[in-house]
Amino acid sequence: MQVSEYKPRIVAFCCNWCSYAGADLAGNNRLNYPAEVKIIRVPCSCRVNPSFVLRAFQRGADGVIICGCHPGDCHYTSGNYYTRRRMAMLFSMLEYLGIEKERTRVEWVSAAEGAKFAATMNDFVETVAALGENKRLEDLRCKR
Amino acid sequence: MQAISSRTLVDIAAKKLASGEVSAVLGWKKGLFNYDVTPAVFTDEKDLAENFVYTDFCAANLSKYLVNETKKPEYRADNRKILVFLKPCDTYSFNQLLTEHRIHRNRVYVVAVPCNGMIDLTGAPYEKCVNCKSKKAVVYDELVGENGEVIDSNRFDEVERIEAMSAEERFAFWQNELSRCIRCNACRNVCPACTCEKCVFDNPASGLENKAISDSFEEKMFHIIRAFHVAGRCTDCGECSRVCPQHIPLHLLNRKLIKDMNEAYGEYQAGAVEGSRAPLVNYSENDIEPAEAVGKGGNNA
Ligand code: SF4
Ligand code: SF4
Ligand code: FES
Numbered sequence: 001m002q003v004s005e006y007k008p009r010i011v012a013f014c015c016n017w018c019s020y021a022g023a024d025l026a027g028n029n030r031l032n033y034p035a036e037v038k039i040i041r042v043p044c045s046c047r048v049n050p051s052f053v054l055r056a057f058q059r060g061a062d063g064v065i066i067c068g069c070h071p072g073d074c075h076y077t078s079g080n081y082y083t084r085r086r087m088a089m090l091f092s093m094l095e096y097l098g099i100e101k102e103r104t105r106v107e108w109v110s111a112a113e114g115a116k117f118a119a120t121m122n123d124f125v126e127t128v129a130a131l132g133e134n135k136r137l138e139d140l141r142c143k144r
Numbered sequence: 145m146q147a148i149s150s151r152t153l154v155d156i157a158a159k160k161l162a163s164g165e166v167s168a169v170l171g172w173k174k175g176l177f178n179y180d181v182t183p184a185v186f187t188d189e190k191d192l193a194e195n196f197v198y199t200d201f202c203a204a205n206l207s208k209y210l211v212n213e214t215k216k217p218e219y220r221a222d223n224r225k226i227l228v229f230l231k232p233c234d235t236y237s238f239n240q241l242l243t244e245h246r247i248h249r250n251r252v253y254v255v256a257v258p259c260n261g262m263i264d265l266t267g268a269p270y271e272k273c274v275n276c277k278s279k280k281a282v283v284y285d286e287l288v289g290e291n292g293e294v295i296d297s298n299r300f301d302e303v304e305r306i307e308a309m310s311a312e313e314r315f316a317f318w319q320n321e322l323s324r325c326i327r328c329n330a331c332r333n334v335c336p337a338c339t340c341e342k343c344v345f346d347n348p349a350s351g352l353e354n355k356a357i358s359d360s361f362e363e364k365m366f367h368i369i370r371a372f373h374v375a376g377r378c379t380d381c382g383e384c385s386r387v388c389p390q391h392i393p394l395h396l397l398n399r400k401l402i403k404d405m406n407e408a409y410g411e412y413q414a415g416a417v418e419g420s421r422a423p424l425v426n427y428s429e430n431d432i433e434p435a436e437a438v439g440k441g442g443n444n445a
Binding site for chain 1: 306307311312313314315316317318319344359361362364365368369371372375397400401404405408409423424425426427428429431432433434435437438439
């Protein structure tokens with residue numbers, strides 16, 4: 001297999017109460033996940049407006065993942081239930097427009113799941129790396 | 145089908161105006177040629193008698209005009225109403241606007257009129273009429289003629305055809321369509337679901353404001369946001385596709401969302417029932433996970 005220099009850029013929106021803490025735990029336990037994963041902390045997964053996802057792609061992300069508390073565990077009771085519907089519809093729409101569906105993902109990661117966080121990120125980075133650069137939803141003006 | 149003459153409608157409206165029950169009539173006004181009919185507000189009977197028309201060129205959905213019209217002090221002052229003529233599909237938009245508290249129901253007198261399908265200036269029927277979803281007026285104060293039925297239309301066929309394409313073909317298809325957009329914002333302006341006081345597309349700080357598109361990303365951004373913003377609220381009235389000067393099939397974006405929501409969260413028709421809760425502002429604990437919902441039934445190559 002050809003070894004390439006290409007490293008995908010990943011934006012991970014993580015809710016403050018579960019997934020961000022999960023990422024912290026992964027760090028504390030010295031679990032490795034690629035540095036290309038850029039975490040953006042949000043108060044709740046439900047805070048992620050669809051335009052944030054588009055913006056991330058515009059600014060050069062090759063993949064966008066949204067992490068929140070497990071359904072039923074949202075600290076605002078129902079935020080992630082709305083996230084689940086909203087992102088299902090948004091990602092389906094992107095797929096309809098021909099954007100590879102592997103570039104988008106929603107994952108539920110609790111504060112105790114440091115290992116799951118690291119594993120999820122490793123897997124996501126690998127999946128996106130296989131797809132290559134995000135060409136279909138890129139903004140040339142934002143390219144360096 | 146029922147043929148309704150302009151005369152019948154003028155008589156209804158003139159009577160209401162004369163009695164003082166309504167202070168204005170929102171209808172269609174004839175233009176220089178028979179095809180350039182425009183929405184108009186009539187306040188006197190003479191104008192109404194001379195200029196009001198109801199023909200095959202009255203495709204314009206009048207419901208959105210009510211948002212601003214009913215706010216005007218002249219209608220509010222003495223508790224009089226504005227009379228509006230709505231075709232069956234327009235009544236769904238009206239209901240949706242009521243659901244969103246954009247119109248005061250008690251300031252409007254709705255006259256539902258039957259429709260045989262509308263045509264453009266070349267005489268071709270509009271897409272929204274070919275794939276008409278309902279001849280049933282869902283809200284009215286007065287009904288002209290007989291009410292029709294909800295139609296089992298083939299409106300999702302085209303969406304299914306696109307879903308069956310490979311990702312690459314889909315991308316090429318949409319690139320071809322969306323790259324024609326000149327960002328005139330007509331699709332937003334006409335949409336009865338687009339009634340925000342302030343719109344992200346008018347905000348210069350958003351980077352999405354009305355301007356010529358300089359990058360292929362921008363057109364996709366605009367169209368995704370437009371379609372997504374009306375997801376669950378779009379009544380599939382078809383006005384966006386009708387007014388697009390570039391003939392972009394915007395209904396194919398809206399219908400994809402409608403179809404997905406129907407499949408994932410149960411059948412829902414925006415505007416069919418006043419006060420109903422749209423799927424995206426609702427949830428169930430057992431909802432399908434995004435990973436399963438995306439690309440269901442479609443081609444993922
Ligand atoms: S009406 Fe057509 S050309 Fe105008 S902004 Fe909408 S899609 Fe673009
Ligand atoms: S998006 Fe188009 S079809 Fe849907 S309500 Fe708006 S104008 Fe009508
Ligand atoms: S607080 Fe974590 S998803 Fe709502």
